[in-house]
Amino acid sequence: xxxxxxxxxxxxxxxxxxxxxxxxxxxxxxxxxxxxxxxxxxxxxxxxxxxxxxxxxxxxxxxxxxxxxxxxxxxxxxxxxxxxxxxxxxxxxxxxxxxxxxxxxxxxxxxxxxxxxxxxxxxx
Numbered sequence: 001x002x003x004x005x006x007x008x009x010x011x012x013x014x015x016x017x018x019x020x021x022x023x024x025x026x027x028x029x030x031x032x033x034x035x036x037x038x039x040x041x042x043x044x045x046x047x048x049x050x051x052x053x054x055x056x057x058x059x060x061x062x063x064x065x066x067x068x069x070x071x072x073x074x075x076x077x078x079x080x081x082x083x084x085x086x087x088x089x090x091x092x093x094x095x096x097x098x099x100x101x102x103x104x105x106x107x108x109x110x111x112x113x114x115x116x117x118x119x120x121x122x123x124x
Contacts, residue, residue, distance in 0.1 A: 002026040002098050002113040009094060009118030012086055016122075020081040022096030022115060030054070033103040034072055034079040035111055038092035038120075045095065045108045049081060052103035059104045064090075088124045093117040 008020040022034070035050040049060045049070035058070050069082040079096055095118075097111035105111065 002029070002032065004096050004098060004113055004115035006094065006096050006115040006118040009120045011121040011123065014086060014088055014122055014124050016086050017082070017084045018086065018120060020083065020094055020096075020118060020120075022079040022081075024077045024079070024098065029077040029098075030074040032098040032100055032113075033105065034070070035097045035099065035105065036070060036079075036081045037095045037097060037108055037111075038090075039095065039117075040092045046092075047106040047108070048094070050104055050106065051079065057103055059106070061106075083120070086120075086122045088122045091120055091122045093119050 003025045005023045012018050036048040037045045038048050039045045051058050051070045051072050055072045067085045072079040096115045098113040099105050099111045
């Protein structure tokens, strides 16, 4: 079992930045690929970014490429999502997730563990 807890969400103006954190506990954090997803009411959960077990490889949805950066610190059992140049359409509940399958997975069904989510709001 892996427990994930997100933090760092909030309200930011368009063009601003936020850094989300995902603290993991339980089984070996560095055995899991990590991903970030987001969801708005009435829509399916959407892939945002993923990082490999070592952090050496990353992947992004086209909608966030060049603005968001995913990373991880295995010594701290924490994954991060740095979000810059935020747009109103980035507003959502953001979830971190862990997959024992490795890297690179973009479907929510491929992830085994999920956090409770953190709300990001972007004002125009």
